[in-house]
Amino acid sequence: MLRKMIMPTLGLDMEAAVIQRWLKAEGDQVTKDEPLVVVETDKATTEITSPATGVLRRILQPEGASVPVTHTIAMIETAEPGEDETEPPSAPNGREEAASVAPSRTAVEPRAPSVAGAIVRASPAARKLARDLGVDLSQVKGSGPGGRIQGEDVRRFAEARGAELAREPEARTPQAGGLPGKLVPLGRKRRITAERMSLSERTVARLTMNMEVDATEMVSLRGRLLAHYESRFGIRLSFNDILVKAAATALADHPYLNARWTDDGILLVESINVGVAVAVEDGLVVPVIRDADRKRLPEISAELSRLVSRAREDRLSMEEITGGTFTITNLGMYGVESFTPIVNPPETAILGVGAIVERPVGRDGQIVLRPMMTLSLSFDHRIVDGAPAAQFLQRVKQLLEEPYLLL
Numbered sequence: 001m002l003r004k005m006i007m008p009t010l011g012l013d014m015e016a017a018v019i020q021r022w023l024k025a026e027g028d029q030v031t032k033d034e035p036l037v038v039v040e041t042d043k044a045t046t047e048i049t050s051p052a053t054g055v056l057r058r059i060l061q062p063e064g065a066s067v068p069v070t071h072t073i074a075m076i077e078t079a080e081p082g083e084d085e086t087e088p089p090s091a092p093n094g095r096e097e098a099a100s101v102a103p104s105r106t107a108v109e110p111r112a113p114s115v116a117g118a119i120v121r122a123s124p125a126a127r128k129l130a131r132d133l134g135v136d137l138s139q140v141k142g143s144g145p146g147g148r149i150q151g152e153d154v155r156r157f158a159e160a161r162g163a164e165l166a167r168e169p170e171a172r173t174p175q176a177g178g179l180p181g182k183l184v185p186l187g188r189k190r191r192i193t194a195e196r197m198s199l200s201e202r203t204v205a206r207l208t209m210n211m212e213v214d215a216t217e218m219v220s221l222r223g224r225l226l227a228h229y230e231s232r233f234g235i236r237l238s239f240n241d242i243l244v245k246a247a248a249t250a251l252a253d254h255p256y257l258n259a260r261w262t263d264d265g266i267l268l269v270e271s272i273n274v275g276v277a278v279a280v281e282d283g284l285v286v287p288v289i290r291d292a293d294r295k296r297l298p299e300i301s302a303e304l305s306r307l308v309s310r311a312r313e314d315r316l317s318m319e320e321i322t323g324g325t326f327t328i329t330n331l332g333m334y335g336v337e338s339f340t341p342i343v344n345p346p347e348t349a350i351l352g353v354g355a356i357v358e359r360p361v362g363r364d365g366q367i368v369l370r371p372m373m374t375l376s377l378s379f380d381h382r383i384v385d386g387a388p389a390a391q392f393l394q395r396v397k398q399l400l401e402e403p404y405l406l407l
Contacts, residue, residue, distance in 0.1 A: 005074040054078035122149035189283025205381040241301040246399040248292035254392040275324035338374040352376035
């Protein structure tokens with residue numbers, strides 16, 4: 001009998017996904033729960049597994065196609081008894097009832113044959129960047145182990161190609177005011193980020209307040225724990241780990257900063273799931289540490305380190321980037337001392353973290369140099385007023401200035 005394979009719903013807000021690569025060809029044998037196709041949603045690259053054992057009889061959606069959820073993408077011929085399901089046309093319009101297709105949490109590197117039939121070996125980030133820039137990977141020379149193509153290889157190839165095209169008048173793209181320039185295509189992450197930020201500006205009554213924190217004890221604590229964490233847990237403690245723990249602890253005492261606006265009222269979310277903004281090659285992603293208030297500092301450090309690595313490899317699953325209730329964005333490593341972060345709907349607030357800079361401050365009637373850090377809290381004024389937001393920020397400040405309270 002013929003069994004339909006549908007595009008599953010991989011997240012509550014997912015409406016469609018792009019077929020990135022089929023891992024099998026028509027006529028190939030497939031096994032139930034075997035990875036069959038790699039798809040890309042607005043937030044992650046994910047494998048979809050086969051719903052049955054049999055033969056992949058028809059691929060109904062080609063690579064590059066955007067397919068709505070629950071639409072049929074392939075037909076699998078099985079040896080199971082029963083009547084054949086009606087085989088849909090190659091571009092189905094109806095919505096099908098969900099079958100047993102489960103997304104894998106880990107996306108594997110899809111295979112791509114070159115023009116000569118050989119396998120092009122490339123990292124997921126390189127494949128994503130190549131697709132966004134319109135680069136044929138078979139023309140790119142890889143610098144990684146065994147000739148594996150890295151993201152930087154793709155970027156260099158695209159820049160070299162752009163330089164060649166720029167020397168030819170017909171390749172110059174008119175921009176605003178008739179000036180010539182180079183058009184950089186919007187990557188998927190950049191497009192989604194733009195849409196989310198525009199949504200925030202339209203729907204959130206944003207207010208931002210700043211507060212200085214004396215980071216002396218935080219710096220001291222990290223210094224004392226570095227060697228211990230590396231020897232005992234095999235992890236390197238970061239300032240972001242401490243910030244996540246401090247914010248999660250403060251959120252437990254200030255639930256309205258962990259809330260969501262709804263048409264029926266303010267929803268106080270029980271789980272405290274802290275997202276941390278991570279810059280990647282083609283944009284920004286926010287992996288989420290779930291139940292951060294219940295985790296010890298070593299657990300947060302290990303999980304955040306794992307998530308950042310997966311983010312930079314473009315291997316985050318839907319579960320790892322959804323369900324956030326509060327976000328931290330840290331630009332301190334770039335020397336930025338303060339900025340105005342934008343709330344990520346439907347969350348209520350986001351905490352911006354600046355660089356740790358030595359400044360003269362007054363202590364016990366004397367002027368001394370202290371490592372100071374500026375926190376910038378942006379929040380939805382529809383949900384939280386200034387005073388409770390300031391109290392939350394004061395609590396975060398206290399925990400960072402007395403970080404031993406987090407242990």
